[in-house]
Amino acid sequence: MNAPQQGFKERADAELKNAVLKIAIDRTTGNAERKRAVAVAAFPEFQAARARGRAIKDHVIAHLDHYLEMFERNATAAGATVHWASDDAEARAIITRICLEADAKLVTRAKSMLGEEIGLPHALADAGIERVETDLAEHIIQLAGERPSHIVWPAMHRTREQVAILFKEAHHPPPAADDPATMVQSARRELRARFLGADIGISGANFLVADTGATCTVTNEGNAELTTTPPRIHIVTAGIEKLVPSTAHAFALLRLLVRSATGGEMTQYTTLHCGPKRPGDADGPEEMHIVLVDNGRTRMLADEFRPMLRCIRCGACMNHCVVYRQIGGHAYGGTYPGPMGAVLTPVLDGLAQSRDLPHACTMNGRCAEVCPVEIPLPTLLRAWRTRSWRERLEPRSVRAALGLWAMAARRPGLYRLGSRIGVRALRLFGRRGWIASLPLAGGWTAYRDLPRPLGRTFMEQYRAEQARKEGRR
Amino acid sequence: MTARDRILAAIRAARPAPLPPAEAIAAEAAALLDAPESVRPRPVEAVLAAEFVRKASALGTSFDHLPDRAAIPLAVNRYLDTHGLPPALALQPAPALAALDWTGIDTHDAVAPDQTAALGLALWGIAETGSLVIHSGADAPILLSFLPLHHIVVLEERSLLPHLEDYAARMAGQPQPRNAILITGPSGTTDIEGSYVRGAHGPGFLHVLMIGG
Ligand code: SF4
Numbered sequence: 001m002n003a004p005q006q007g008f009k010e011r012a013d014a015e016l017k018n019a020v021l022k023i024a025i026d027r028t029t030g031n032a033e034r035k036r037a038v039a040v041a042a043f044p045e046f047q048a049a050r051a052r053g054r055a056i057k058d059h060v061i062a063h064l065d066h067y068l069e070m071f072e073r074n075a076t077a078a079g080a081t082v083h084w085a086s087d088d089a090e091a092r093a094i095i096t097r098i099c100l101e102a103d104a105k106l107v108t109r110a111k112s113m114l115g116e117e118i119g120l121p122h123a124l125a126d127a128g129i130e131r132v133e134t135d136l137a138e139h140i141i142q143l144a145g146e147r148p149s150h151i152v153w154p155a156m157h158r159t160r161e162q163v164a165i166l167f168k169e170a171h172h173p174p175p176a177a178d179d180p181a182t183m184v185q186s187a188r189r190e191l192r193a194r195f196l197g198a199d200i201g202i203s204g205a206n207f208l209v210a211d212t213g214a215t216c217t218v219t220n221e222g223n224a225e226l227t228t229t230p231p232r233i234h235i236v237t238a239g240i241e242k243l244v245p246s247t248a249h250a251f252a253l254l255r256l257l258v259r260s261a262t263g264g265e266m267t268q269y270t271t272l273h274c275g276p277k278r279p280g281d282a283d284g285p286e287e288m289h290i291v292l293v294d295n296g297r298t299r300m301l302a303d304e305f306r307p308m309l310r311c312i313r314c315g316a317c318m319n320h321c322v323v324y325r326q327i328g329g330h331a332y333g334g335t336y337p338g339p340m341g342a343v344l345t346p347v348l349d350g351l352a353q354s355r356d357l358p359h360a361c362t363m364n365g366r367c368a369e370v371c372p373v374e375i376p377l378p379t380l381l382r383a384w385r386t387r388s389w390r391e392r393l394e395p396r397s398v399r400a401a402l403g404l405w406a407m408a409a410r411r412p413g414l415y416r417l418g419s420r421i422g423v424r425a426l427r428l429f430g431r432r433g434w435i436a437s438l439p440l441a442g443g444w445t446a447y448r449d450l451p452r453p454l455g456r457t458f459m460e461q462y463r464a465e466q467a468r469k470e471g472r473r
Numbered sequence: 474m475t476a477r478d479r480i481l482a483a484i485r486a487a488r489p490a491p492l493p494p495a496e497a498i499a500a501e502a503a504a505l506l507d508a509p510e511s512v513r514p515r516p517v518e519a520v521l522a523a524e525f526v527r528k529a530s531a532l533g534t535s536f537d538h539l540p541d542r543a544a545i546p547l548a549v550n551r552y553l554d555t556h557g558l559p560p561a562l563a564l565q566p567a568p569a570l571a572a573l574d575w576t577g578i579d580t581h582d583a584v585a586p587d588q589t590a591a592l593g594l595a596l597w598g599i600a601e602t603g604s605l606v607i608h609s610g611a612d613a614p615i616l617l618s619f620l621p622l623h624h625i626v627v628l629e630e631r632s633l634l635p636h637l638e639d640y641a642a643r644m645a646g647q648p649q650p651r652n653a654i655l656i657t658g659p660s661g662t663t664d665i666e667g668s669y670v671r672g673a674h675g676p677g678f679l680h681v682l683m684i685g686g
Contacts, residue, residue, distance in 0.1 A: 028667045042514075049512040056505050063498050065484040078649065084477040136673055137664040153664060160666050180665040184673055191674065192586055212649050222619050222660040222675025225652070229615045240480065245502040248641035252506070255513065255637075262663070265514070266602040268532075269675065270655040277651055282566070282614035284651045294476070298483035 008356035011331040018328075021157055025328050028156040032319040035263025036370070043259065053256045054374045057310035060243050061301065067210040067243040068292065074213030078275030080288040085118075091293045092123035095202070095235060098289055099129050102233055104199035110217065110224040111135035112204020113151050113313055114237050114293060117335045117348065120202070132194045134223040136187055143170050149329030151336060152261050152315040157328050191223075201227040201285070203273075205238040206257065206312070207250040208290075214274035215290060216250050218257070218267035225271055234273065234285040240292050241309040247272065253312055256372035260314040296347045304383045308343050310373040317367035317377060323360050332357060339367035339377045346384055355393045358384035419457045509638050514601060521600050521633045522683070528603030532658030533671065534679045541685060542627070546573050548682050549592060549625060553578075556623065556678070563591035563621060567612045570594065570627075584620045591621040595628040595656075595681075597643070601636045604657040605681070608650035615652050624659070624676035629684045 015021055040046045060067055072082045085091035099107060107129050109115065121142075124131045133142040137155035141148060143166040148154030155163070164178030167186055175186035203224050205215035215236045217224040228234045244250045258264050277284030300309055318324040318338025329337035334345030334354065342357040358381040367377040388394060456464075474482075485492075492498075518524040526536055537548050553560055559579075564570055566582040570592065584591060593613070595605040605626050609615045618624055634640055644653070660675030671677045 024666070031667045045512050045514065052505065052512045059501055059505060062488070063492065065481050066492055066495070066498055068481065068484075084475065084480055086476040086479050090476055134674065135664070136662045140664070153667070155664055156667070158665075160668075163665055180668045181670050183665060184662060184670040188672065188674055195674075196586055211645075214649060214653075220660070221662050221673035223673070225615060225619050225654065226674055229619075229652070245499075245505075246641065247644060248506050248638050249502070251637035251641060252512065265528075266604060266655070266657040268657050268660055270604070270657070272649070272653040273651070274649040274653070275651055278610075280611040281609055281651060282611060283616055284609060292480075294480045294483070298480055298487065301484060302487035 008331065008333060008354075008360065011333060012327045012360065015327040015331045020159060020162075021328050022326075024157050024159050025325055028150070028153050029319040029325050032152075032261075032263065032315070036260060036316060036319070037263075039259040039263040039265065043255075043265075046256075046259070049252070049255055050372055050374060053253050053312075053372060054310060056244065056249050056252060057312075057373050060245065061241065061306065061309050064240065064243065064301070067245065068240060070210040071208050071213055071243060072292075074211060075215075075275070075290055076213070078213045079278075080213065080275045080290050083289060083291045085291055085293045085295070087295050088118040088293075091118040091237065091291055091295070092120065094291050095120060095237070096123055096127045096129075098233065098235060099124070099200055100127060102199060104129055104233070106130045106132065106194065106198045107200045107202060108132050108134050108195055108198040108227045108231065109138070110201070110203040110219065110227040111138045111154065112202070112237060113148070113335065114204050114239050115202065116148060117239075118237065118293060118295065120237070132191065132198070134191055134195065134227050135219070136184065136221060136223075139187055139191065140166060143167070147330065147335075149337065150315060150318060151313050151338075151340075157330065195223075195226040196230050198227070198231045200233045200235060201229075201231040202235045202237065203228050205236050205242055207244050207253065208238055208242045208292075209247055209250055209272065210243055211246045212272070212274055214247070214272040216270065216272050218254065218270050220262075220264075220268045222269050225269060228273060228285065229283055231285055233287045233289065234276070236273070236288070236290045238290065238292060240294055240297050241311075257312050257314050260312075260316040260370065260372040300347060305343065305347060305380055307375050308340070308347075308380060310375055311340055311344075312373060313340075314372055316370040316372065317375075320366040320370050322362055322364065322366070339381070340375075343377060343380045343384070351384065351388055351391065352393055355384070355388045358382075358388065416457070420460070506638070509636070513636060513638075516600060516635065521635060522630050524600040524635075525598050525603055525633055526683075528600065529598075529658065529681065530603075532603055533661075534603065534658055534681055536681050536683060538683050539685075542569065542573065545570075545592075545627060545682060545684075546575055546578060549590075550578060552623075552625060552680055553590060558589050558623065561589065563588050563617060565591070565593040565613060565617055567594055584614065584617050586620060588621040590623040590625060591617050592625045592627070593617050595626050596632065597640055598628045598633045598681075599635075599637060599640055599655065600633055602655070602657055604655040606640060607654050607656060609652040610650060615654070618654065618656060619675045621676055622672060623678040623680065624656075625680045625682065626656075627682045627684060631685065 083094045133139050140155040149157040168174040171186045171190045175183050206218050207216040276288040321338050324338040332341050336344045345354045361381050363378050516524045561579040563584045564580040597606040659679040660673045661671050662673035
């Protein structure tokens, strides 16, 4: 699904030249990084809570069938209909069928990354159903005809001025000014009628609570409740890894999720949706459908990517990623960007399509340090690299170069000779300690400089130093 | 084979040992909630109400402290007046509110799409996060808490709970409402350049009338 057309390298190159994008990314991720640090510092129990959060997710993953069946039982008892989908195509078919059978003309949607993952926006369009995104950021990118560039702030690549242009064209009346407050008011006015006129509301779920059958959404805008209450039908799409044993377990994870995502302590609206409207209820939908989606998750359960199922989609790994902060989310080409996306996209789109992603990582380990459920992201990225090598997906030049290196590495004399020639040759390209361009390495030097080597290899210097010490003794 | 069978079979195939008995799984899950004080924030204030006010105010919630429910209409009038709003109010259709003397305020129990102000009851308050808990029901429309620009909520001080787990414990084994919502401050967004704007889709103002001690 959503396999990128252009290669990662081309997209990343284009984004690196985009100065406006760089400013937009820096504003949001910089803010998120600072606020998270403050929130974590204010919560001395954070590390203990993190270990607990990880243990909760591991417990669920180890007993996933048990909890799925428990959830299904309780959600059904509450009056919801539970559907199962092995992959994105099955999920799309289930949702379109519900929409068509209900003769739905207008569908409102509250932001859900799983909806993006299964290609729901396109499926609804193909079925001739009008879709209105209600999360402010999703509203912006729907108007722009784009995909999310971040899992928490999907429109973070757009500046205020760019948003104003979109709103002026789409809103009636257009916003009077282009400051954020005026534009938010304009979206509130514009979307109000759509909320109340929708036939179906679709939401995602941050947690599926097994012992009650409730689905839990967290938002700051209040759009999820306005999406799920007025229409006749509420559909939830959720990955099967979203289960938690009980509401209390969901709260334990929520403490980690909010602090890691926005640096807040609690989302403004934390809602448990349990079944459709009860007899006599003042409002609410008559039907509730829950679509449980596998789409590669049971495959991860069986291989080395199993820890990735712990992910609670907080976005901290991308906010702290040097690569993400240079190129933004779109360059990754999949539904999920950043370090977590580089692990997940090969699962979803296939490694052959996305082998560049696990390579676009500096292995500095920041992502794993901030991940609230201790996912060893660099280790998982390395696992993809290994697989890519084993499955012979590396381009011929890389294989050849590494082959040559391996041959020399096994012959110390040859290796030392090679590196002696290398460091001396490299000095020819640099002035004042930095190399700004290098033949065959333009891809490296276009956006960074290479330090000019000292003119001698480590082994040469080491020997000289040893000889000097010997002489002194 | 249905998708359900395929998914459950794949999960079972990935597990080296057979699934332990349900009681053993439940015991393990319960142990993951042990010693909650070691994994949650500690309150700063000794008094629950003070901690609740501290947390909720930090998020932009405003407060009025009242001796009893009879004081509610006057306090609402004061609030509407201070904000230059017309004396009109969508009232949650709950007997406790309908029983009050609303002379001078035009009350109605339907919430308009562009409602300026609405008044509802919170079932609990959670001090740890400054959250108000509301449940859907026959006399509790959910839209009442989302359509208005000004959301005024009555909270009894004696229904304050210290932590999120205390609310979960209250609800464990109870019949669940369609919607249980923890409202924590007014609606807001940081979706445009990360600048914080209040009143995104839900209320831009959240005002709590705290009753009694
Ligand atoms: S991998 Fe960790 S840090 Fe990244 S989104 Fe998932 S939970 Fe958050």
